Amino acid sequence: MALSPAIPSPHTNSVTAKVKTLSVGNGAASEGTKSTAGQGQELAEQLNEETKRKYVKDKKIGEGTYAIVYLGHLRADPKSKVAIKKIKVNAEYREGLSLDAIREVKFLQELSHPNIPALYSVFSSKNQNLNLVLEYLPLGDLEQLIRDVDGVRYGTADVKAWMGMLARAVWFCHENFVLHRDIKPNNLLIAADGEIKLADFGLARSFSDPYRVMTHQVITRWYRPPELLFGARYYSGAVDIWSTGTVFAELILRTPFLAGNSDVHQLELICQFVGTPNDDNWPGVSKLPDYVPFGKDGSQSYPVRGRDFYLQTFGTVGAVGVDLLMSMLSLDPRKRVTAREVLTHKWWSTDPTPTKKEDLPKKGAGGEARMAEDLKRRAGELDDGRGVKVARILDFSGMK
Amino acid sequence: MAANYWASTQRLYWQFSKQKLAETRRRIEDEDRALVQQYPLPERRFLSIYFNQQIVKLGRRIQVRQQALATAQIYVRRFYTKVEIRQTNPYLVMATAVYLACKMEECPQHIRFVVSEARTFWPDFIPTDTSKLGECEFTLISEMNSQLIVHQPYRSLSDLQSTFSLAQDEVALAWSIINDHYLTDLPLLYPPHIVALTAVFLAVVLKPTQTSLHAAATSAAAAASAVQAATSSVNSSGNGFPSSSSGGNATSTPQTKVQELVGWLAESDADMEAIIDCTQELISLYDVWEQYNEKGDLRTFQQMENMRFQKGGELWGIEKRNRWRNEVGVIGSDRFFVSQFD
Structure with missing residues (x-):
C-alpha cells in the first residue's frame, strides 16, 4: 500500500469537473487530433501527467533487459532523491506486460513496511512504459559489504542488526500471505540511514490456495532450499526462511555458504554441509518429484550436522545465534522455524545488542551504480562474472 | 489474496x-x-x-x-x-x-x-x-x-464455514451467492467479509433445497428484517438471542442455525446495516435478473456497439x-x- 498522495485516488481528485474528456489512450492515433484541436485531456491522463511532472529524471544510472533505472528527484524539492525504474514493455505489446513487472507493482503497491522499499508512485510515460517511482537507496546492498573484506569490517552486533531487519521484512511478507522467493544479499538494499530493505518482488507471489501447485523454479540457486531443488510444487514460507538462513551464514562467513554451480551440485553441497536428506530426518522427502537418493549406491551419506559443526563454523555469533541458524537450515521444511518464531528467538535479546542502524558499517562510493545494478537485474539471476569470482567452494575439511 | x-x-x-x-x-x-x-x-x-x-x-x-x-x-x-x-x-x-x-x-x-x-x-x-x-x-x-x-469474499467464506459449521450444500449455495454479487455494485460498496457474511446468512435462510433463489427472495426479506429486529433487541436489552420474531420463515429454515447465526452477528462487530443493505441488494438483483432478457434488453446495446464499430x-x-x-x-x-x- 503506497500512501503517497501522488497516487490519484477516486476520493481525492477534485480536478474532475473541470476536465473535458478525451481519449484515455495516448497512442499514436490520437496525436494528430490532439495537436490540431488542443482539446482537454482525459482525466486519468491528466492525473498521470501531474504525477509525471512531479518527478524529474536526472540521469540514467543503469539499463538491463527488464528495466532502465534513473536517478530522479521531486520537482518541488531538488534535494529529494528517488529512483525511477522504467519497465520496458515488450516490443509492441505483443506479449502483454511481463509477469515480473506485474508482480513487482502488485506487491509494492500493497506492502508498506520500513524494511520494504517504498513505492511512491506509478506513472506511464509516452511510449507507454510503466515507471515506478521508488525510494532511493543509495548505499548499495548487503552483498557488497559482505564481499568487501578489506574495506568493510563488521561484527556480530552488526550481523544481528541486519538479520533483524531482514527477519522483520520476511515476517511482514508472510504475515501478508506473500512469498518473496528471491531472498539473497544483493536483494537487500541499504537506505541512507542504514535501514535494510528487502527488494525485488519480481518472483513474489501470494500463498497458493491449498492443493494448487506453484513452480519450483524460484530463488537464486545458492539460496534455494532442498525442497525446491527436489521439485516440490507445494511449499510454504519455509522456502524464504531457508534463504534467510543462508544469508545469515553468508554474513558470518563473508562468502556464500552453499555456492553450487548446478542444481545437482547445490544438493551435494547441502548434503555435505547440512546433512543428507532421507526419510528419517525428513519424512516423505523421497516422494518429492525430483528426489535423488543421495547417500545411496556407494556415495557418501552425511548425517545432519550437529551443534558442534555449527559452533565451529559460525561460532562468532554465539551459541544462541547458532541455534537460530540451525533452526533456519532444517532440512525438513515442516521443522524449519517460521518467520514469527524467528522474531521471538532469544538471540535478539542476548548480548551483544544489535548495532543502531545509523552506526552500521557502510560502503562509501558506488551506491548509485550499485542500486541500478540491483534494480535492472532480472529476478532470480546472478550477475554474470561476479558470481564466478566469488564462487569459491567452501572447504571445511580442515575442521572436522 | x-x-x-x-x-x-x-x-x-x-x-x-x-x-x-x-x-x-x-x-x-x-x-x-x-x-x-x-x-x-x-x-x-x-x-x-x-x-x-x-x-x-x-x-x-x-x-x-x-x-x-x-x-x-x-x-x-x-x-x-x-x-x-x-x-x-x-x-x-x-x-x-x-x-x-x-x-x-x-x-x-x-x-x-x-x-x-x-x-x-x-x-x-x-x-x-x-x-x-x-x-x-x-x-x-x-x-x-x-x-x-x-480481496474476494471466498476466503472469508472458508473461514466462516467452520465458525458456523456449515454443511457442504450451504457452503455451495453461499459460494454461488458470492458469484452472483459480482452482477451488482456490491464489490465496490462493501468489504469482502461483509459480502461473505451476507452470503452465509442468505444461504442458511434460503436453504439449498430451494431450487429457485428468486422465489425465495421474499423469505430472505423476512429474514433480513429478523436480523434487524435481532440487532435492535440486542442493542436495547443486551440479550444475545432473538425472540421468536424470525418465525416468519420457520417452515423453510433450520431454525437453530439461523438463531445461532443471528446471535453471532448481533455480538460481532460486523456492520449490520451493511449486511442488511447487501441482503437487499442481492434480493433485488434476483428480482431484476428474473426480468432480464438478454435478447430484449441488450439488443439495442449490441446493435449500438455494432453500429459504432462499423462506423x-x-x-x-x-x-x-x-x-x-x-x-x-x-x-x-x-x-x-x-x-x-x-
Missing part, C-alpha cells in the same frame, strides 16, 4: 459509498453529454448482468478459475468508474480484464490464446493483433492506478477513440464538436 484488507488499496481507494459511486458515474457522463445522448445504454443493472455473463462465458471457455474470474469482474467495474463505457470497446476491455486477472491470480494464460478464444465470441470486436490487447492491458493498469490486488472501420481499442470521436463529431452535431474542443 495477498496483504491485509484493512491496509489495502482496495479499502483506501476502491470502496465507495453509494452516493459517491453515483456521483462518480454521473460526472463521467456529464463530461460528454452529447455522446451519452447519442448512444443510450440499457439500464445499468441490466448492463451489469450482461457484462458479467460475457466475462463468465469467456472465463468458462478458457477454463479460468473462479478467483481470477471474480478479479476480472472487479477490474471491469473499477475501470468503468474511471472511463465512460461509450468511449470504449467493452468486449476488448472484458477480454483484457480476464487476461490480466489470470496473471494476477497466478494462473497466466497466453495472450494469443485469450485473443483467439475471445474472438470466437466477439469476432467483430476483438482484433487478431494481440498488441491491441496488450495496449488495453496497459490502459487498464494505468486507470486502476496499478492497484491490482483484489469506425477498424476502430478497435480505446486508443482509437479520438478518431472515432471525430467521426461522431462529424456525423453527429457540429456543436458537440466545437464545444468539446474549444
Whole structure:
C-alpha cells in the first residue's frame, strides 16, 4: 500500500469537473487530433501527467533487459532523491506486460513496511512504459559489504542488526500471505540511514490456495532450499526462511555458504554441509518429484550436522545465534522455524545488542551504480562474472 | 489474496459509498453529454448482468478459475468508474480484464490464446493483433492506478464455514451467492467479509433445497428484517438471542442455525446495516435478473456497439477513440464538436 498522495485516488481528485474528456489512450492515433484541436485531456491522463511532472529524471544510472533505472528527484524539492525504474514493455505489446513487472507493482503497491522499499508512485510515460517511482537507496546492498573484506569490517552486533531487519521484512511478507522467493544479499538494499530493505518482488507471489501447485523454479540457486531443488510444487514460507538462513551464514562467513554451480551440485553441497536428506530426518522427502537418493549406491551419506559443526563454523555469533541458524537450515521444511518464531528467538535479546542502524558499517562510493545494478537485474539471476569470482567452494575439511 | 484488507488499496481507494459511486458515474457522463445522448445504454443493472455473463462465458471457455474470474469482474467495474463505457470497446476491455486477472491470480494464460478464444465470441470486436490487447492491458493498469490486488469474499467464506459449521450444500449455495454479487455494485460498496457474511446468512435462510433463489427472495426479506429486529433487541436489552420474531420463515429454515447465526452477528462487530443493505441488494438483483432478457434488453446495446464499430472501420481499442470521436463529431452535431474542443 503506497500512501503517497501522488497516487490519484477516486476520493481525492477534485480536478474532475473541470476536465473535458478525451481519449484515455495516448497512442499514436490520437496525436494528430490532439495537436490540431488542443482539446482537454482525459482525466486519468491528466492525473498521470501531474504525477509525471512531479518527478524529474536526472540521469540514467543503469539499463538491463527488464528495466532502465534513473536517478530522479521531486520537482518541488531538488534535494529529494528517488529512483525511477522504467519497465520496458515488450516490443509492441505483443506479449502483454511481463509477469515480473506485474508482480513487482502488485506487491509494492500493497506492502508498506520500513524494511520494504517504498513505492511512491506509478506513472506511464509516452511510449507507454510503466515507471515506478521508488525510494532511493543509495548505499548499495548487503552483498557488497559482505564481499568487501578489506574495506568493510563488521561484527556480530552488526550481523544481528541486519538479520533483524531482514527477519522483520520476511515476517511482514508472510504475515501478508506473500512469498518473496528471491531472498539473497544483493536483494537487500541499504537506505541512507542504514535501514535494510528487502527488494525485488519480481518472483513474489501470494500463498497458493491449498492443493494448487506453484513452480519450483524460484530463488537464486545458492539460496534455494532442498525442497525446491527436489521439485516440490507445494511449499510454504519455509522456502524464504531457508534463504534467510543462508544469508545469515553468508554474513558470518563473508562468502556464500552453499555456492553450487548446478542444481545437482547445490544438493551435494547441502548434503555435505547440512546433512543428507532421507526419510528419517525428513519424512516423505523421497516422494518429492525430483528426489535423488543421495547417500545411496556407494556415495557418501552425511548425517545432519550437529551443534558442534555449527559452533565451529559460525561460532562468532554465539551459541544462541547458532541455534537460530540451525533452526533456519532444517532440512525438513515442516521443522524449519517460521518467520514469527524467528522474531521471538532469544538471540535478539542476548548480548551483544544489535548495532543502531545509523552506526552500521557502510560502503562509501558506488551506491548509485550499485542500486541500478540491483534494480535492472532480472529476478532470480546472478550477475554474470561476479558470481564466478566469488564462487569459491567452501572447504571445511580442515575442521572436522 | 495477498496483504491485509484493512491496509489495502482496495479499502483506501476502491470502496465507495453509494452516493459517491453515483456521483462518480454521473460526472463521467456529464463530461460528454452529447455522446451519452447519442448512444443510450440499457439500464445499468441490466448492463451489469450482461457484462458479467460475457466475462463468465469467456472465463468458462478458457477454463479460468473462479478467483481470477471474480478479479476480472472487479477490474471491469473499477475501470468503468474511471472511463465512460461509450468511449470504449467493452468486449476488448472484458477480454483484457480476464487476461490480466489470470496473471494476477497466478494462473497466466497466453495472450494469443485469450485473443483467439475471445474472438470466437466477439469476432467483430476483438482484433487478431494481440498488441491491441496488450495496449488495453496497459490502459487498464494505468486507470486502476496499478492497484491490482483484489480481496474476494471466498476466503472469508472458508473461514466462516467452520465458525458456523456449515454443511457442504450451504457452503455451495453461499459460494454461488458470492458469484452472483459480482452482477451488482456490491464489490465496490462493501468489504469482502461483509459480502461473505451476507452470503452465509442468505444461504442458511434460503436453504439449498430451494431450487429457485428468486422465489425465495421474499423469505430472505423476512429474514433480513429478523436480523434487524435481532440487532435492535440486542442493542436495547443486551440479550444475545432473538425472540421468536424470525418465525416468519420457520417452515423453510433450520431454525437453530439461523438463531445461532443471528446471535453471532448481533455480538460481532460486523456492520449490520451493511449486511442488511447487501441482503437487499442481492434480493433485488434476483428480482431484476428474473426480468432480464438478454435478447430484449441488450439488443439495442449490441446493435449500438455494432453500429459504432462499423462506423469506425477498424476502430478497435480505446486508443482509437479520438478518431472515432471525430467521426461522431462529424456525423453527429457540429456543436458537440466545437464545444468539446474549444
